[in-house]
Amino acid sequence: MKIKSIVAGLGLCFICHSSFATTVGFAQVGSESGWRTSFSESVKAEAKKRGIELKFSDAQQKQENQIKAVRSFIAQGVDAIIIAPVVETGWTPVLKEAKRARIPVVIVDRNVQVQDESLFVTRIASDFVEEGRKAATWLMSQPQAQQQCNIIELQGTVGATAAIDRAKGFNEVLAKHPQAKIVRSQTAEFTRAKGKEVMESLLKAEQGGKSICALWAHNDEMALGAIQAIKEAGLKPGKDMLVVSVDAVPDYFKAMADGEANATVELNPHLGGPAFDVIEAYLQGKKDIEKLIRTTGDLFLQDTAAAEYEKRRLN
């Protein structure tokens, strides 16, 4: 009798605890870029909104720090763990520990390589292919692209997933529009300086760029460098040559507000929302969750650029 009541009491306590405040541990990579910072901020804000108690750990770009953080989350008995992995490999042991403790794990952003897919609930990641599609769809809807449209492509670092998938999505849409084609394609390694340098040479190889209708860059930084090169070549970026890219960094909004760039697809930093959705569904007993959930950001154009710049600059 006594034992029964204790067990019941404990059970009640457990239910109370889990229904009042879900505790989630979040092992973040670090704060190496502006995008990463807004990603962290977005997760924190989302947790606050939903009344979830978030335990945040900054691993300073080191996997061993992340593994330590996950172990301490397990020891604290959190309800769920979110990991944004630094690297893909070496996660099996610590994920097994989490599974043994019956704590669901959600992977966000980069991938993990494990033999046993049941070690994590799901992975939530940006859909780079869809980003490429969105950029191309917008470009093909422009009046300039209805006649013959020659496009210069600035690729990201050779071999990077973001570069490969963005090119794939863009080319998919382009294939349906025979009047448009990529005439020059080179890597500018995702950096502003290389974007400027490579664009300079490409413009000269294309007779000063007068026959080019658009620039498609795999990220904003390269586009920003290329915009300077276009200006120095005596053309007006955004008017003589359309500029479209991916990321949505603050500086690019400024360029759009000034009329020097046309469109960007946001690399979605709001991965927190979908991650908490999955965790809440899982804790309520939903087990058939897809192993990969893809998200994409929105397309931003010149009309909202000035307002977005003011909003983002402060962060």
Place this chain on the structure above:
Amino acid sequence: MTNEATVLNSHHSDQLEADQLKADQLKTARQARYSPGQSAHKFSLYLYPLLALALLLLVNVLMDPQFFSLQWQDGRLYGPLIDIVNRSAPVALLAIGMSLVIATGGIDLSVGAVMAICGAVCANLLLLGDWSIPAVIGLAVLTGVGCGLLNGVMVSYLGIQPIVATLVLMVAGRGVAQLLNQGQIVTFQNPDFAALGSGSFLGLPVPVWLVLLALLIMQLLLRRTALGLFIEAVGCNAKASRYLGIDDRGIKLAVYILAGGCAALAGIIATADIQGSDANNAGLWLELDAILAVVIGGAALTGGRFSLPRAVIGVLIIQALSTTIVVSGLPAKFNLLIKALVILLVLMLQSELFRNQLKALLSFGKARGGKA
């Protein structure tokens, strides 16, 4: 008496002979004496790098007939050739500094990171707003000199291997730059400062003038004074130079400081060019390009000889090659492979041994062909 006279006479002729010998020795010694820019090999030393450069330019003309065209646009020359010279500027400055370090038998891996630090210093000072351009430039150069001083002290006074000592700053320096920028890309709007990177003077881009100025000053400093000779002496044999009274430690310290100063100038150009400081990417791996340029210029990594003009030709080769690859329209994944193959070829052509072997192979083939 006659005997005595003969002895005296022969003694006298011995004396004459010895004098003659001494004079001859002196003459050969004089001829063998170090004389800058007057070596018998001078022609061939310049021939092969220039040949490689000409070949690369020729390939470009074949791909794009407009390649040599120069237009006058917005008060400056405009064309692919100008681009190559302009884009070479940061690495050319690094290579000038690197030549001296390599001539002492050292190496400076930190110059790329120093570029990033100096760029970050410029960008942040400009954002503060109340700094004049000369003050910003001055402080950035001072920062570069400080970094060079750190390297120099570690190498010459603490006796740490150059590759290790400068590796410290190569890794830590980028961290310092990221810290200065707080992990972000710091951008600024300052047309006067931006002119240092993308402006022009008398029709040529400002960075090109900066390189020419640095080259001229350095060349005068090194070849019109004994400093160049001292640097080469320290590179050949530091201990022997010390016994000769050359302050080998001081010389080593000086070359690392000069390399730091050159890196600062390169960092200023790179930052002014994109009007922003990107601590993660500014000057990334450029130290390797600079070392490569110095080697293409015929310097030995073991130290003891250097030539600034040839190092600058080496930089032009590397940059012309990059432009060729971009213009060629080949898929980007081949870039590094092509670059490696061409560089290998240039280096092999420079080697006298390889040329002789090639000649022997060709004449062997000819002889065989003649017989048959």
